[in-house]
Amino acid sequence: MALIEFTDTGLYCPQGNFYIDPWRGVERALITHAHSDHARWGSRFYLAHHDSIPILKARLGSLQYQGIAWGEPLHINGVEVTYFPAGHVIGSSQIRLCYKGETWVFTGDYKTENDGISGAWEPIACDNFITESTFGLPIYQWQPQHVLFSDIQNWVIQNQAQQISSILVAYSLGKAQRVLKALEPLRVKVWMHGAIWAMHEALCQGLPNYFGRNMQVDRVTAQTPKEALKGAVVIAPPSADGTPWMKRFAPYETGVCSGWMQVRGNIRRRNADKGFAMSDHCDWPSLLQAVKATGASKVFVTHGFQAAFSRYLNEQGIWSAEVVTQYGSEEATTANTDETT
Secondary structure, eight states: OOSSEEOSSSEEETTTTEEESOSSOOSEEEOSOOSTTTSOTTOSEEEEEGGGHHHHHHHHOSOOEEEEOTTOOEEETTEEEEEEEOOSSTTOEEEEEEETTEEEEEOOSOOSSOOSSSOOOOOOOOSEEEEEETTOSTTOOOOOHHHHHHHHHHHHHHHHHTTOEEEEEOOTTTHHHHHHHHHGGGTOOEEEOHHHHHHHHHHHHHOTTOGGGGSOEEEOOTTSOGGGGTTOEEEEOGGGTTSGGGGGGOSEEEEEEOGGGGSHHHHHHTTOSEEEOOOSSOOHHHHHHHHHHHTOSEEEEEEESHHHHHHHHHHTTOEEEEOOOSOOOTTSSSOOTTOOO
8 A cells, every 4th residue: 555645635645544735625634835726625624834824824714724844753643744845935845754664755836946935945865756847848947046036126127217117927825925035125115916915914924034024015905096106016916917907007017927938929928028937836957856866766747747757757767657636836827716806
């Protein structure tokens, strides 16, 4: 009996009698991070990293949560469970299971570059490694974060010089915080759409050390004077892009923050003025680096370009198989059901 079984409800550990990131309600759910495809309502008990708890409360409501620190072993029915940083978004974790000499690691979603706010990813030695492959093609190779942040800053500065508003389109959990971090050195006031503001408030209230609490941030409301928004710097969700809500910032330019902006054609299709290839997922070299660093003898590949990535691993002599899940990416669609206008 394998330590993790792939079922219609999600990843199940029969020895421990719990699920990891289930897509249906279960008795006990171990959660890697708070994105809606991995943390769903309906379970009785949730275990997640401490930093994920305020986000889960904001998204799922008042349920039974237990926080856990990274590197702190917890035994559930004889199975040793340990959370490690995944580097994806704030609170995101890899989960390691150990039982009678067998070791599995499930990454959830992850990136190997340390963004300074999500915890630094670290390789975990294991026998079986379950990895995402959202950007599992060689075309996807990210610039270092300092280069990306510099591009964002220069774009904002150029717009400000022409009294043009800069609207940065980013998802509320993950990219919005990285965009805010990129803007920090500019010491400008940052305006937020309601969906971005709600997540910002949850982080400010739930995490005493959240950097964003020390920045000049305000929410855009119907009462916000139009004069205050001239030349504004704004973070908005994809659901607001192209809607009448944007008109109050005219003249403005939009900068879409997404890994899909690596492909120039996507910038045109999104009708964006600027595309920033910002992703909270591994690029192709990072995926390969992560797989090799674990030393795993078996690699299971989930959502994304899993067929291509799994095939490549097998060609390189690394046993690999595709796994069908209901996980997707918050980057995989042009609208996110978590976002509200």
